Amino acid sequence: MSSDSAADIPVEEGLFSALDFFILSILAGMAGYWYFFKNKKQEQPTFKKLTVQPVQGRVNDPSFINKMKSSGRNVIVFYGSQTGTAEEFAGRLAKDAQGYGMKGMVADPEECEMDNLSSLPEIENALAIFCMATYGEGDPTDNAQEFYNWLQNGESDLTGMKFAVFGLGNKTYEHYNAMGVYVDKRLEELGAERIFDLGLGDDDANIEEDFVTWREKFWPAVCEHFGVQATGDQVNIRQYSLTEHDDLTAEKCYKGEIARLGSFGNQKPPYDAKNPFLAPVNVNRELHKGGDRSCMHIEFDITGSKIRYEAGDHVAVYPVNDPDLVELIGKRLEVDLGQMFTLTNVDEEASKKHPFPCPTTYRTAFSHYLDITGTPRTHILRELAEYAQDQKDKDFLNKLSSSTPEGKTLYSDWVVKDRRNITAILEDLPSVKPPIDHLCELLPRLQARYYSISSSPKVNPTSIHITAVVVKYNTKTDRTMKGVATNWLALKRPTNGIKPTVPVYVRKSQFRLPFKANTPVIMIGPGTGVAPFRGFIQERNFLKKEGKPVGDTVLYFGCRHKSQDYLYEDELEEYTKDGTLTKVHLAFSRDGPDKIYVQHLLRENMEETWKMLERGGHIYVCGDARNMARDVHETLEKIIRECGNMDKEKATNYVKQMQNKGRYSCDVNSPHGGNPHGGQLLIWEMTDKLWTLGDLDHDDHLTLAEFEREFITNYDHDGSGCVVSHEFVHQWQHNFLDTHQASVHVFQHFDRNSDGAICHVDTQALFTAVDQNQNNLIEKTEFDGLLLYVYGKLPLP
Numbered sequence: 172m173s174s175d176s177a178a179d180i181p182v183e184e185g186l187f188s189a190l191d192f193f194i195l196s197i198l199a200g201m202a203g204y205w206y207f208f209k210n211k212k213q214e215q216p217t218f219k220k221l222t223v224q225p226v227q228g229r230v231n232d233p234s235f236i237n238k239m240k241s242s243g244r245n246v247i248v249f250y251g252s253q254t255g256t257a258e259e260f261a262g263r264l265a266k267d268a269q270g271y272g273m274k275g276m277v278a279d280p281e282e283c284e285m286d287n288l289s290s291l292p293e294i295e296n297a298l299a300i301f302c303m304a305t306y307g308e309g310d311p312t313d314n315a316q317e318f319y320n321w322l323q324n325g326e327s328d329l330t331g332m333k334f335a336v337f338g339l340g341n342k343t344y345e346h347y348n349a350m351g352v353y354v355d356k357r358l359e360e361l362g363a364e365r366i367f368d369l370g371l372g373d374d375d376a377n378i379e380e381d382f383v384t385w386r387e388k389f390w391p392a393v394c395e396h397f398g399v400q401a402t403g404d405q406v407n408i409r410q411y412s413l414t415e416h417d418d419l420t421a422e423k424c425y426k427g428e429i430a431r432l433g434s435f436g437n438q439k440p441p442y443d444a445k446n447p448f449l450a451p452v453n454v455n456r457e458l459h460k461g462g463d464r465s466c467m468h469i470e471f472d473i474t475g476s477k478i479r480y481e482a483g484d485h486v487a488v489y490p491v492n493d494p495d496l497v498e499l500i501g502k503r504l505e506v507d508l509g510q511m512f513t514l515t516n517v518d519e520e521a522s523k524k525h526p527f528p529c530p531t532t533y534r535t536a537f538s539h540y541l542d543i544t545g546t547p548r549t550h551i552l553r554e555l556a557e558y559a560q561d562q563k564d565k566d567f568l569n570k571l572s573s574s575t576p577e578g579k580t581l582y583s584d585w586v587v588k589d590r591r592n593i594t595a596i597l598e599d600l601p602s603v604k605p606p607i608d609h610l611c612e613l614l615p616r617l618q619a620r621y622y623s624i625s626s627s628p629k630v631n632p633t634s635i636h637i638t639a640v641v642v643k644y645n646t647k648t649d650r651t652m653k654g655v656a657t658n659w660l661a662l663k664r665p666t667n668g669i670k671p672t673v674p675v676y677v678r679k680s681q682f683r684l685p686f687k688a689n690t691p692v693i694m695i696g697p698g699t700g701v702a703p704f705r706g707f708i709q710e711r712n713f714l715k716k717e718g719k720p721v722g723d724t725v726l727y728f729g730c731r732h733k734s735q736d737y738l739y740e741d742e743l744e745e746y747t748k749d750g751t752l753t754k755v756h757l758a759f760s761r762d763g764p765d766k767i768y769v770q771h772l773l774r775e776n777m778e779e780t781w782k783m784l785e786r787g788g789h790i791y792v793c794g795d796a797r798n799m800a801r802d803v804h805e806t807l808e809k810i811i812r813e814c815g816n817m818d819k820e821k822a823t824n825y826v827k828q829m830q831n832k833g834r835y836s837c838d839v840n841s842p843h844g845g846n847p848h849g850g851q852l853l854i855w856e857m858t859d860k861l862w863t864l865g866d867l868d869h870d871d872h873l874t875l876a877e878f879e880r881e882f883i884t885n886y887d888h889d890g891s892g893c894v895v896s897h898e899f900v901h902q903w904q905h906n907f908l909d910t911h912q913a914s915v916h917v918f919q920h921f922d923r924n925s926d927g928a929i930c931h932v933d934t935q936a937l938f939t940a941v942d943q944n945q946n947n948l949i950e951k952t953e954f955d956g957l958l959l960y961v962y963g964k965l966p967l968p
């Protein structure tokens with residue numbers, strides 16, 4: 172039993188359901204709140220404190236139509252964005268509108284009442300543009316999840332609404348641009364009118380070029396459709412106004428916090444994307460034994476943070492830019508980086524008041540909030556051209572950012588291939604001297620970096636491990652490019668008992684060991700792709716030691732040289748000796764005359780693989796998506812064809828089925844789940860229907876004891892509630908929830924039916940407990956015979 176109380180488990184962010192569902196929730200919440208309030212004096216609460224984080228960032232008036240009408244706008248650009256690119260494209264399109272006599276605004280679908288789309292035709296020459304990124308395995312981004320649900324379930328009549336969609340995706344993933352394609356198709360099905368063809372951007376190639384190419388044809392089509400003309404007003408418009416402060420105290424100034432001022436000094440759970448935990452680094456050791464690369468094994472201490480994780484989850488790290496680069500910018504622009512300032516959105520209607528937490532100093536902004544090592548997009552270069560004092564530099568930047576074939580080639584060569592970031596550009600074009608605050612406005616936000624967790628909480632409940640190669644290489648222009656996060660982490664070494672800290676939070680993934688430990692697993696992870704499997708192996712070892720039947724556990728690992736980068740060699744040998752690992756297949760690619768890769772060994776061992784698959788085995792792949800994962804996929808299909816005597820179509824279907832059943836999972840640089848919004852607390856009531864969900868077969872019946880063993884990880888001190896394991900949550904999410912990360916409580920106030928299954932929950936006790944903690948019932952619904960209660964803090968209207 173853990174010392175952490177069940178109810179204090181940090182709640183992570185997650186979307187819940189479609190917008191209409193949300194409204195119902197609010198109503199239910201109000202009703203629930205009233206109910207609790209009324210019954211305040213009732214029996215003693217039986218639960219520990221429920222800690223929830225309110226949903227943040229929602230605007231008060233979700234009617235974007237009212238906003239458009241009151242501010243005279245007719246173009247609205249929605250974005251589904253995870254890393255900020257779609258949001259940035261949306262901003263550029265909204266700005267463009269001005270050049271065509273139209274007025275645009277950017278909108279986050281999560282903050283909008285999307286039913287309003289049907290009222291858009293009330294506005295003259297109104298147009299809705301959607302910049303929709305696809306995430307993970309063809310999923311919507313977190314902020315577009317509700318919109319996606321709404322599109323799927325909604326039956327709104329969108330007749331008369333005009334739209335265009337630009338999708339953002341990556342061709343290395345199977346479901347390339349699935350969201351863009353879906354939104355484009357679905358809006359038409361609902362009666363809306365597409366005024367320009369769907370645009371598709373490929374982040375694996377040059378998404379900037381795809382976007383620019385689409386946009387240059389898009390606006391003429393808009394002009395033709397609405398009978399408007401380019402006004403030539405397409406000047407560079409400043410979105411934010413600058414205030415410099417000379418009288419602010421340091422306490423009033425952000426120092427890298429993500430949302431709450433002072434949160435780094437005064438840490439309070441729950442920890443999430445907006446409130447990362449400053450985790451002390453317990454261990455930071457080198458894993459490579461030779462060669463010129465470095466691979467770090469880092470252990471973050473999460474003691475007392477109440478952070479929970481599961482093997483297969485990701486940990487997000489907020490990095491800090493190289494101080495040398497930051498100082499270089501300050502010097503180059505001749506500014507005092509210590510100056511405090513605030514950038515304020517000139518659009519009072521905008522939901523984003525500041526581009527990053529303000530007030531802050533220029534040094535903090537360039538260190539913590541701005542991406543100064545990425546590839547600058549063309550609009551940045553176009554705006555920088557305005558500040559070139561030398562006509563040659565101005566012309567060059569204008570050409571570079573133009574959408575002519577010549578401009579595109581130049582951009583692709585000089586910026587993308589030569590890997591020039593903003594500091595390199597400022598260095599190479601010395602007459603370009605933008606005001607620092609304009610640069611702050613233009614540069615994208617520095618993003619958190621995600622690492623596959625390489626530990627199991629069963630073995631390491633108070634630490635989270637990661638395995639990461641330090642990224643460093645030379646560019647064609649003879650500059651050393653350093654990965655922001657890994658080079659920063661490399662410096663985070665505990666010395667003389669002092670442990671440096673790193674802001675982290677855990678993001679749930681769908682990458683999970685099978686629900687039953689006796690299911691065989693094949694894990695394929697060359698290089699640092701072995702990371703999540705270290706966690707999986709630790710977990711299987713733990714279960715084995717507990718006497719549970721653990722199925723075959725086979726690992727395929729590959730590296731360059733056995734003597735240099737064979738990660739966790741000693742551990743893996745130990746696990747092989749004690750039987751946790753049934754087999755380890757090793758591919759040392761550069762030790763022999765021919766390249767040997769994991770997929771070659773998989774093929775050599777195809778009979779073994781096939782037998783494991785036929786026994787219901789699960790396959791996991793982690794690592795490089797572009798080549799390795801694709802090659803492994805092809806090899807797998809071949810194995811199924813040959814060993815299973817199937818034609819290509821049948822083998823493809825077999826693999827698809829495996830994917831659908833969660834028996835073939837990839838964790839290949841495709842971050843999943845999590846979102847930057849407030850969390851919700853879920854409390855689920857169960858009925859005996861429970862057993863038919865998830866990985867369990869319909870005729871599978873668990874006794875309560877089995878249920879407890881399989882799912883329950885902790886009980887509250889007083890035994891009043893328990894925390895179910897993430898496997899359990901995962902099964903449920905799979906069926907009807909999205910990527911929720913929340914405390915999930917299964918209450919012990921239940922009766923059992925003759926099978927021993929839970930059939931009744933004392934909801935009265937539940938209500939009282941929730942009342943005590945001033946949480947609202949935000950949802951009570953029935954799903955497939957299950958009653959689902961959702962409690963949490965939501966802003967009451």
Ligand code: NAP
Binds near residue numbers: 698699766796
């Ligand atoms: P690495 O050392 O560069 O490569 C590991 C081994 O894979 C080497 O033996 C390499 O051989 C081999 N390899 C190269 N191309 C291959 C292919 N097409 N198929 C099979 N094997 C191939 O690996 P690393 O530096 O650790 O990086 C591994 C990759 O995994 C990175 O892209 C990293 O970002 C990614 N990763 C992703 C996640 C995640 O998405 N959650 C987690 C961890 C790591 P040669 O170099 O000799 O050709």
